[in-house]
Amino acid sequence: MCTGVELLMAAGTAMSVVGQVTAGQQQKEMANAQAQQSLNEGAYRADAAKAQAEKIRRAGKAQSGEAKAALAASGVKLGEGTALEVQKSITQGAEEDALSALLSGKRAQSAAQEEASLLGQAGDNAVTNSVFGAAGTALSAGGAYAKGGWKSTAKAGG
Numbered sequence: 001m002c003t004g005v006e007l008l009m010a011a012g013t014a015m016s017v018v019g020q021v022t023a024g025q026q027q028k029e030m031a032n033a034q035a036q037q038s039l040n041e042g043a044y045r046a047d048a049a050k051a052q053a054e055k056i057r058r059a060g061k062a063q064s065g066e067a068k069a070a071l072a073a074s075g076v077k078l079g080e081g082t083a084l085e086v087q088k089s090i091t092q093g094a095e096e097d098a099l100s101a102l103l104s105g106k107r108a109q110s111a112a113q114e115e116a117s118l119l120g121q122a123g124d125n126a127v128t129n130s131v132f133g134a135a136g137t138a139l140s141a142g143g144a145y146a147k148g149g150w151k152s153t154a155k156a157g158g
Contacts, residue, residue: 006145013141017134024130031123035116042112049105053098060094 064087071083078084 009141009145013138016137020130020134020137022130024127024133027126027130028123031119031126035119035123038112038116038119042109042116045108045112046105049101049108052101052105056094056098056101060090060098063094064090 067086067090068078068083071086072078076083
């Protein structure tokens, strides 16, 4: 037959077990939220890089048009020689800058995905650790009870 002290001991153990498992679940939820935030930030950076690349390309086209107009106004024949080299140089420079912006965005997105993966793993680890901690608490309480019930735990405490 259980005494009131044994019931309190069992209730305390149960509360500790539930608390440990709940804490692990909460840590997982927080890690998942952080992972999603990281993914969102990576997607934002990739989108911003795409927009920047388009701006660079438009600016390159505008610069190319201005150069063409200036060369034509000075009487240079367009589409050959120096005029052609100037056009190629402007177009190539703009495209290189645009690709560089896209690459930066892709790298930021990849880094965010890696961070999200690590955060997800951390959440899973928190749940696993909480389950093992809860099991340890339950086994420890069971062992103390088997050793002598509430009397042995009272002696150990003081």
